[in-house]
Amino acid sequence: xxxxxxxxxxxxxxxxxxxxxxxxxxxxxxxxxxxxxxxxxxxxxxxxxxxxxxxxxxxxxxxxxxxxxxxxxxxxxxxxxxxxxxxxxxxxxxxxxxxxxxxxxxxxx
Numbered sequence: 139x140x141x142x143x144x145x146x147x148x149x150x151x152x153x154x155x156x157x158x159x160x161x162x163x164x165x166x167x168x169x170x171x172x173x174x175x176x177x178x179x180x181x182x183x184x185x186x187x188x189x190x191x192x193x194x195x196x197x198x199x200x201x202x203x204x205x206x207x208x209x210x211x212x213x214x215x216x217x218x219x220x221x222x223x224x225x226x227x228x229x230x231x232x233x234x235x236x237x238x239x240x241x242x243x244x245x246x247x
Contacts, residue, residue: 148188148189148190148197149169149190150190150191150192150195150197150212151169151192152168152169152170153166153167153168153169153175153190154166154167154168154169154172155167155188155190155197157188157199162179162180162181163177163178163179163180164177164178164180164188164197164199164210165177166178178197178210178216179216180199180208180210180218181218187199187200187227187228187229187230187241188200188230189230189231189232189238190212190232191232191236191238193236194236195211195212195213196209196210196211196212196213197209197210197212198210198230198232198238199230200227200228200229200230200240201220201227202226202227202228205222205223205224205225205226205227206220206221206222206223206227207220207221207223207227207230207238207240208220209221223240223242224240224242224244224245225242225243225244225245226242226243226244226245227240227241227242227243228241228242228243229241
């Protein structure tokens with residue numbers, strides 16, 4: 139039995155956002171003291187990757203099992219939106235033009 143645990147993280151300024159593979163929440167830590175600040179609930183999350191965007195004040199999380207990406211607002215409401223992408227979104231990053239790039243594992247794009 140594989141008991142491997144995975145953790146994915148991204149940062150904005152003085153905040154570190156952590157998603158673990160055993161939960162449906164994002165933990166927010168202070169980047170200097172590493173103390174837990176709060177938790178953000180993201181229903182149905184099965185994340186493989188997270189990416190934070192400081193200019194849009196949001197966090198993106200790939201949902202590998204459900205072929206989608208979640209966007210979590212970080213400016214107060216913590217509203218979550220979700221949209222479908224190609225099969226198996228495995229990696230996320232935000233480029234210098236502030237566009238979200240999604241790696242689709244099975245489609246090699």
